[in-house]
Amino acid sequence: EVQLVESGGGLVQPGRSLRLSCAASGFTFDDYAMHWVRQAPGKGLEWVSGISWNSGSIGYADSVKGRFTISRDNAKNSLYLQMNSLRAEDTALYYCAKAHDAFDIWGQGTMVTVSS
């Protein structure tokens, strides 16, 4: 079964850091680009960041550029998102998604709450 499982979310104070992880199974992880997409409570989807199969190409939304870093470990079938200098507006459910011209497989998400 193709599956993505996110972890690492939680409550964090503004200005602090958090690292999200996404464990992939059921497909050849290093064949595909991977992305992070977030959804603030009651709001729509927002693309956060994406990384190619070999980490050679990476992109970020303007809202997180310079604060977030995406990475992957193909040997561990895992995707990561290092989030620094967190702000209240980063509060959201963070999904990882497998991509092949579209986001065809999604995890269930991990909630990040930034609050003092």
Added chain:
Amino acid sequence: QSALTQPASVSGSPGQSITISCTGTSSDVGGYNYVSWYQQHPGKAPKLMIYDVSKRPSGVSNRFSGSKSGNTASLTISGLQAEDEADYYCSSYTSSSTFRAVFGGGTKLTVL
């Protein structure tokens, strides 16, 4: 990276057809054929319904169809059913020189 423009809500009766529009620019929707549509029920993860403008993933009903003209993409759902009631999001994706994607604001579909 402005969001794509979708109507906030649409509605239809069972059996009817509805169309949801998604307007972008020549830098996203109009410039690439990587337009996709997602269905999201409350409390659930999004589900891919249409990719590459008009292709359906395996398992998605043929009542769902997609098209594009210029900078506007459209999702049509025919033969509306109660279970189609959900939020729908369009997205434009590119991996040409760097990864970039943008979503629409979402459309709430109500089946009357």
